Amino acid sequence: KYSQMPRSVGGLNAAGEWYVLRSMIPGLKDKKVLDLGCGFGWHCRYAREQGAQFVVGVDISARMLERARATTHDTAIEYRQQAIEDIDFADGSFDVVISSLALHYVAAYEVVCRKVFRCLAAGGTFVLSVEHPVFTALAAQDWYYDEQGQRLHWPVDNYQQETLRQTRFLDTDVVKYHRTVATLLNTLMDAGFRITTIAEPQPTAEVIAAYPEMKDETRRPIFLLVAAVKPV
C-alpha cells in the first residue's frame, strides 16, 4: 500500500510538505549527506542531483532498501539496513543529515539526536520532519465525523502522554511514538543543536489541485519540520 501513495509513485513533488522541507535543506554541493529512514531513496537521489559528494541512506526495511537500490544507479549512494538509533558513524562524518517522516517510529529519539549531533561536522545541519504532535496525540489518528460522514474537526486528546501509539497506517498495525512539540524541540537543543527554522507546512494550491484529498491539510498541522545547526 505504501508503494501506491502519491509520494511513493510521484516522488518528492507529490509530498505536500516537500517544497518546504527542500527550502530548509542547505546547499548540498560537495557535501556529505546522511538520510535517516531513507525508504525508497528519494532524498538520497535528490541530494546527489544537488551535487552531494556522497550520500548514506539508512533504513530498517530490507524491502524498501531493495527498491531503493533497484532505482538507484549511483555508486556515491550507499544504502545500509540498520535501525536509525543504531547508527555509529565517526564524529563529524557528515555536513547534512536529513530525516523525513521516520523519527515518530523511533523510541530512542534522544539517542538519535545525540548521535546525529556527534556525526555532524561543526556548522552542519540536521533537517527533520515528523508527524505533528497534534496528529499523533490520539491513537485513532483520524478526523472526527458528523452523522453524514463530514469531517467536523481534528480531535486532540492525551497530548501530554508521551508514550507509544498503536495505530493503523494503510491497513497495517504500526507503533508510533507521540512526543510533544516541547520534547521534540528541547531534545534537539539539549543535544547541543541551535534551532534555526520550524515549519508546519500546508500543501500548495498546485498540490491540492493534483491531490484533492489534501485540501483538509489547512485545518490541522500534520507535519512538524525542524532545521537545526551544530554550532561552530
Next chain:
Amino acid sequence: KYSQMPRSVGGLNAAGEWYVLRSMIPGLKDKKVLDLGCGFGWHCRYAREQGAQFVVGVDISARMLERARATTHDTAIEYRQQAIEDIDFADGSFDVVISSLALHYVAAYEVVCRKVFRCLAAGGTFVLSVEHPVFTALAAQDWYYDEQGQRLHWPVDNYQQETLRQTRFLDTDVVKYHRTVATLLNTLMDAGFRITTIAEPQPTAEVIAAYPEMKDETRRPIFLLVAAVKPV
C-alpha cells in the same frame, strides 16, 4: 470576573503553568526587568522579591494597573499604561523581559519581537507565554462534548488560518490572534533571538488537587512557553 480567577486571587502559585514559567526566568538579582502585559503586577512584584534592580510593568488596561498600583508598595516598580506594541525603550535597557499570557491579544507580534530584541541588553532573556495554537485554533475555544455533557476531546480546526478569533473569555467578547507554533517561534528567531527552551506545561498534582477543574489540562496543550536569548 478576571478578578475571581484562581490566578487573580491566589496569585502566581494558583496559575497551573507558573512553576514552569518561573524555572525559565533567569536569576533576577540586580537585573532590569520589563513585564509586558503586567495585569495586576504579580510578576513585577515577584521580580523585585527576587532582587531585581527595577521593574517596569506595561499594560493597556487602566483598571488592571489601578489594582496593580494599589497592591504594590515599591518605588522600584513603575507601571505604564500603554499598548505592548507601542513600547519605545532605549536600546539595551533591560536584562530580562517577561510577558505572561498577553501576546495572543496583540496583532503586531512581529513588531513586539523586534522591539523586545532591541530593548534587551546582549545576553538578555525574553520569557513569554501565550495561549497554545492548539487552544486558539477554533474560535469556540471549548471542549467537544458528548450528549451527556462529557468532554470527548479537544477540537482543532482552521489551524493554518492566522487571523483573529472573536471569542469569549469569562463572559466577555474578546479578540485574540491565532498564530501557529511555527510562526510564534520563527518570528522570534527572525528578530534575532536564539530559542533556548520551549514548554507546554501541565499542572502539577498539587495544583490539580487544589483546582480540580485543571485535571483535563493533560489532554491538550493550553499554553506555549518560550525562553529566548539575545546572543552576545
